[in-house]
Amino acid sequence: MANIEQILTDLTEPQIEAVTHIDGPLLVLAGAGSGKTRVITRRIAYMVAQGLPPWNIVAVTFTNKAAAEMKTRTMALLADMPGRPGERVLVSTFHSLCVRILRQYGQAAGLPPGFGILDSADQTKLFKQVLAKVGLSPENFNPNAVQGQISRAKNNLQGPAQVTAKAVSFFDKGMARAYVCYEEMLKAAGMVDFDDLLVKTAILLRDNAEARGQLQERYGYILIDEYQDTNKAQFVIAHMLAMNHKNICATGDPDQSIYGWRGADIQNILEFEEFFPGAKVVRLEQNYRSTKIILKAASALIENNRGRKKKDLWTENESGEKITVVHARDQHHEAQEVVQMLQAARRESGLTWDKMAIFYRTNALSRVVEDALMTAGVPYQIVRGTEFYGRKEVKDVLAYLKVIANPRDAVSFERIINVPPRGIGESTVTRLSAFAAQHGITLLEACARAREVPELSMKVADTCRKLAGQFDSWRKDTSNREAPASAADHDSTAASSDLAPNADPLFDPALAQFAQGQLNPDDTEEYEYEAGEPEPPGAAAQADHADAVDDQPPTTDSPHAASESMSIRDLMEKVVNEAGFRQKRKTSPDDEEINANVDELINVATEFDIRNPGGSLQEYLEQVALVSDVDRLKEGSGAVTLMTLHAAKGLEFPLVVMIGLEDGLLPHQRAFSGPDSRRDMEEERRLAFVGITRAMRKLILTCVESRMVRGQIERQKPSLFLGELPPECLQTRDLAFHAVSAGSWGDSNGGPRIHAPASQSEPASNGSSPHRTGYRRGLLVRHAKFGLGRIEEVLSAGPSQRVRVNFQSCGLKTMVTAMANLEPLDR
């Protein structure tokens, strides 16, 4: 067996305890920076080395990025074991795991095969329709509030019936009707929303003994990371899976619970021992990340929360520098100061840009900082996914694909029925919808039968029929690859009543191929976590574990391996061309950008095809739906990283800047005025704690005297959290016009107060070209797919910067730099 000594090397006593406790419940209370990921990966490696079947182990994380990292590190630990067992451990996000389960047990969960996943923008859109349909005026019923309420109800496993029964007030009754209608519309469209992924899985596991039994065996050893952020549905899933074997390892830190607002229940971790009597509890309190001063400040801050389990973080690291607190005049001044401090750090400490990060409470705060970085020519990457996938044209193209994959998806179909414009107006859609409802058919089918629809002119009817015909033909293009998937869906019913090993659709041929793609050593990086458990054909024969259970991979070659089917890329290209996206585009800058984004989407699809040979359209859409902002973060990018405090969880940087430390921002206004302000305030404090503990060596906190908020200049007070930091840890630079009011943070601290006007010590060093980023004309770059190329032209600046690159392999291409992952090769 593998080298167990090696796996346990360099671990502390408590870490070893956590790693070697395999059977029975285990709670690891892991303080910030205490080597939690290390413990989890070593633990998985240890289990495998002990002879546990890797395919019975599932590790659940919060983000794809965390999953990918965990997978990579686990595989590295097990690299010398025969048969690459590390690849067969499933490391997945909660949501991906649920998709897996629901694809397998869709029928039992009441879902149609090929159900689609509604993204949040579509969800909002659908909600508007719901409110209109139910006759609730948006004045009285704030769509966001209703949506939030329903989401909360869902995550508490309250169905429409329960909510309706409980509704007393006018508002509650309205909400209940909206809930009922919303669910009906989702069902009609064959869609689920993000919440449903968790909720439907939880209910399936709770109510379906057969499915539960199979999945309990399938996932015999469960690890759940960030347990403090689990909500009720996730809690139920974990418990239902673990209730028999009890082999559950939860890791987390109550002090880093920051998702209460979306239903996460901190009690889940606080009461773990009550739910799992006899659970072993291991505390990891030694911090390996931060300096003593940073850790002291973080501890002092979090002490102000009541009702928390006391925890003493300590470190053997050096004391380090004091924390710099900057009080600036306004947001522009703040941004400018931040940029100068980053430049100074690079100059004086030799830190590269990618060792630095800037955190903020709300996304809106990033813009000014972005501008300042751009003007100074400092490369940066911003972690915000909507940037690309939220674009209209991107969503439009994806909507076409969604309809192809799921013809019942009315949300997507309505989105693109007249995009590009083809003369199908609102009234036409209304008539088609009515006709569809009347005959119990989909909107798409109604289009095909448009001639039967009264009041439609021949011309319009023919346009509709033509569109429906196009969808038919596109659908045929995918049928080769979709067929096996739906066949597998039917098999799942068989699997429910039969433990035949090969009936597990999780190992359907498409997935097996999917996995093979992962096994290519050249294909590393972000998609590895999807590889999970499917096995290359034939390898299962080597499985010699006595306790191997029902889900060994199939031993036969995929029957569909040779079938010709169109790649996602080709399909997308075809749709884009035939739907007329490329038609009347002039060369206005807007159109050019739209074209570039569509091109980029196709490029990204190409990468999917390479990584997932034989991957189905459904899988592609799933992957797109479940990418999160943080997933796009790249390390070693040579750029400063900008992100929200929420996105920062789990990461670390040598230099961290937190901006906007002001009452009303951090803590957020809601924590002062909301209905549950005490709880909210504590969560805000944890959020600040998370931010501070990301810093390894240097921490800078900034606030301003006045700030433009929603177009209004507001006077700001320094955050009350600043006053909770020990003064001796701080070094304050007050650059504001006016002294800070008495009693707040500025006065009591011992640090020198430097009154200085905006420092001119570092004039923008590259005055001639203000919008310079890392990419410039003539730069030699490498692209994962297209290889070497030279930048011919930089077309625009900013977050959606595009460049035209001349590739050796395929000539000119326009790409969005934020997406394309171009590697600069000069110098």
Add this chain to the structure above:
DNA sequence: TGGAATTGGCTTTTT
């Protein structure tokens, strides 16, 4: 019917 212009709402945080 499509495009331009004005208005109004909005901002937490995210899978």
Add this chain to the structure above:
DNA sequence: GCCAATTCCA
């Protein structure tokens, strides 16, 4: 200040 949605105009 920005974005989306509605309204207005051709």
